[in-house]
Amino acid sequence: MNALQRHRRLTEIWASDPGFRGWFSTVNHTDLGRMFLATAFFFFIVGGILSMLIRAQLATPHSAFAGPEIYNQIFTMHGTIMMFLFAIPTFEGLAIYLLPKILGTRDLAFPRLTAYGFWCYVFGGTMLLVSMLLGIAPDGGWFMYPPLSGPLFSPGINTDFWLIGITFVEISAIAAAVELTVSILKYRAPGMSLDKMPIFAWYALVTALMILTGFPPLILGSVLLELERAFGLPFFQVDLGGDSLLWQHLFWLFGHPEVYIIFLPAAGVISTVLPVMCRTTLLGYGWIVAAAVALAFLSFGLWVHHMFTTGIPHMGLAFFSAASTLVAVPTGVQIFAWIGTMWKGRPELHLPMLHILGFFFTFVIGGLTGVMVAVVPFDWQAHDTAFITAHLHYVLFGGFVFPIFAGIYYWLPHFTGRKRFFRLGELAFGLIFAGFHVTFLAMHWVGLLGQRRRIPTYAPEDGWTTINLISSVGSFVLTIGIAVLLIDVILHVLTAVRGRRNPWNAGTLEWAMMTPAPAYNFASLPHVTSREPVAEDPELCVALARGQGYLGEPRHGWRETLTVDIASGTPDYHVIYPANTRLPILMSAVTGVFFLSLLLKFYWTIPVAMIGVAILAWRWVWGLGLKEDIPPQGIGRGQEVPHAASVARSPGWWGTTFLLTANATFFGSLLFGFAFLWTVAPGWPPPEWLAPSALELGIGLAGIVAAPIAARLARRSQAPLPFLAIAGAGILAIGAVCAALMLRTPDPTGHAYGATLLVLGGYGLFHAALAALMVAFLAARVRRGFVSPLRRAELPIVGLWIDYLATIALLILLAGHLPGLLS
Amino acid sequence: MLGGAALIFALVMTLLVLPFLRRGRAGSDGSRVRIWIVGLGLVFPMVVLAALLAYGLVVGERLLPREADDVVRVGAEGRLSAWTFSYEDAPGRATEGVLHIPARRPVDVSITTADVIHSFWVPRLAGKLDAIPGYVNVLRIEADAPGTYEGVSAEFSGPGYDSFTFAVTAHDADGWEAFLRGETQ
Amino acid sequence: MRDIIRILISPLVWLAAFSAVYGLHGLICGHGIDGEAFGLPLPRLLLVAAYAAAILVQLPILWALYSPRFASPSPFVRFVSRATGWVGLVATVWSLLPVVMTSYCG
């Protein structure tokens, strides 16, 4: 088979359906990455237009451009769209597009999940857009503090759009994070040990892990606030045992890591692009990895710096002030490693480099003002003024938008296979850079003069008129610059000047394929021996196209790839991907019906949607089943590895592990909320505790012990059905006592204590139902002959869920019954 | 603080521009790591930040309400869209929109709210402190001279937020006595 | 997976210790715990003890990351895990320093 024939065969196997109908059934990461990026930039434009409206309103005093009701919606939607619908999805899109290519493999770990996440993002984003078009958009500011956002002060549907829409979008972030984590750890080219991973993959790994642990607190907060709004469970109402500060803790427990979730991928882009622009390699690779890990962790210890003015005792503030200054150190390490890289090489002023310089200039200022507001007394003055808005834009625009623009121009030849023809990019950069700094330097200044953020207008006597006008003019220059940039990119896509394959002479694997990328990425998978395989062997692309790597012979119509051992990168097992399907879009549509029913309070369609999701999920997983054993497979180069269905730690097992990590963070946040209310909220202790019941405790404990043991026995046994039955019984017992907890909890609308127990019980019941469904699924699998010694990967996965259920059930029972026992 | 920040910024920008002017230098990665990453990336920020942190903690400590004999205690309750002030030295007395205090004496303002979160901020007298449902936060302020100081509510509270302001009137000793006796409005 | 744990363990322990000390501080101030022991106010004593414990937990981890028995076989992971090991220790000392510097409830 020659290279062209191989290309044809592989394309037949991997291609999406032709035409626009292929968009709805594609599961290919290249397609979905592009779709993600295009959608994210659409939202960037929407958010940008909203920011123009803000600046138009603030340009003159006593502006009558928009009334306060509309203005509040505008800035809330601007912040919300930029953070949730532009920044995070842009990272997801870039990582989804790039990672398999840069890691030297053919797709991400769970292709259908990629598609599901994308459609959840689209539908959730659409919900928010619709609210805006109808003039009922969220209006409480992007951090939605109760009680202002609670049922008493925001009775309209506006806030519900935010809580429900954002949670829906968040599903896509969690899905992408699980997917990226597993892909980076397991789906790499053979030979790529941890130290040979491209630096972008390290950043993406750290970011994905941060999403898994950073987003659950916000999801929990949104669930609780929505429960309060819809059913009167008073989590945030102080006179009923709630506490509005709980929201602030949950929100910023998410909100600060969020800033680094946005910054780290951008830093990954810089670490990738900058050395290429300087014709050298990155200085201090190991240092940068350590700095990224350190940054990720430290950023979870800073959240209270958003609450410096809430009256927390001084020592409490001081902890977070100290941690907030410390976080500048790993940032400094990265900045100076990059500058050192520039000194090591010969920097050339290509367009991506311009944006990187824009990044340095802007981000360093943002970092310095950030250190200033980490100092508590200064923050007491600056907090909630335009100074903070200016600071946050220096960080977000400097630390994200400039690097992403650099990345776009760097990878544009890869996206399109074309050369830049019109040269609008330099002009665009100049306008953006100048416009940005005029806009936000002015806002720093007017903030120091005392202008509060989020005010719809001000008076001429305040003396802010000129500065605001300058700022608004700057923002229009900025917008024109962005428009020029977008035109430049569109023209690039439309002009037909074919470019060289590796125009920047980069060393990473994404340049060892034809561009635009074929659906299968690599005709055969490379064996990696260095961090820059293409620099090592410039002819690598040709060798791979000739099938000289792994899995070079297309067979059985399989979409095949390999996984590797996490640390050493030796081939681990053989994977066959599912093919094109509309299941993901269908499932996210039904998920959307669920969220929409919540929003519109059509409570009778909620169970329908839930059953729909369950049925589709069943089909989803069922389709992966094999009726026959796949023996160990030859992968070329004289090696043979087992198939994924026969191993204990299959891709699904890894995915479940990380999904449960996110889930455990969610549950941990719930327990934190319980402890917080108990110890801090003014309205405690509650009028009555739940009456403890020895019977319930006994039944629950029996289930907690029986289910995991039976699941373990089922894994070992040749005839697992009886053990599955016992596990099922144990799960039902757990479900029953959780339901009893929900039924017996004292007055959930009367005090936050009862409300918390209701949620705890509901969480347990939900997981029991889930586990029961899984056990039923396994039983069906066994009976239909889908399970054999070489096909038993599903048993350990369900085992993980059962272990998780047992653990949380124990904690729920303790949290529910112990206080009553003790008092 | 601003000066120091400007200095650091200038340093970084210089280091950024220089490599464009002079072409790649021989040298080992080991020594580069020592200079750039350990020296400039690690040690330099840690020294600067340690100093800054110590400064911040000490200043913050000094701003705390300390026990003193001549402290005046007043209350401030935020409520959409006005502040109501009460006075420990004049029980039953309440003013709306204007807080009266004596000049040149430390005043502890007990801040709370009747509805949503607000923030009490008189820029010329002190930093801001939030009014949070169910809590009473105490802010120490002190006016150096008699006069009127403008205050604003500094936490977004929905429509009407921009005009949610108040004033602080600082009296001299006689004026304060007069106010407590109810002779001033 | 072991290598990943080697890299993450120290900062993870820092995060746990940091949250625990913050929680302890909240508890002390929220519940007005007071008193004296060994001539020192009890709250201060408790906090300083927690601070010391947090540092003491970091030390053996760092030691293990250097000892041939527990260190990673890969030189790269050895380097990164030791670096993050130092991060854990320095972060503990630094971020909890207010325990000995500022007043506790006020």
Ligand code: HEM
């Ligand atoms: C395109 C250029 C942009 C301009 C001209 C702009 C302008 C503004 C202005 C004037 C405000 C504040 C209004 C106020 O509270 O008084 C604001 C708020 C905000 N912006 Fe931007 N912005 C831009 C881009 C971005 C980007 C790229 C992000 C994030 C990735 C972002 C995130 C935010 C957030 C989170 C807020 C706070 C919203 C709130 O207070 O609830 N902005 N922006």
Ligand SMILES: [Cu+2]
């Ligand atoms: Cu923050």
Ligand SMILES: [Cu+2]
């Ligand atoms: Cu605030």
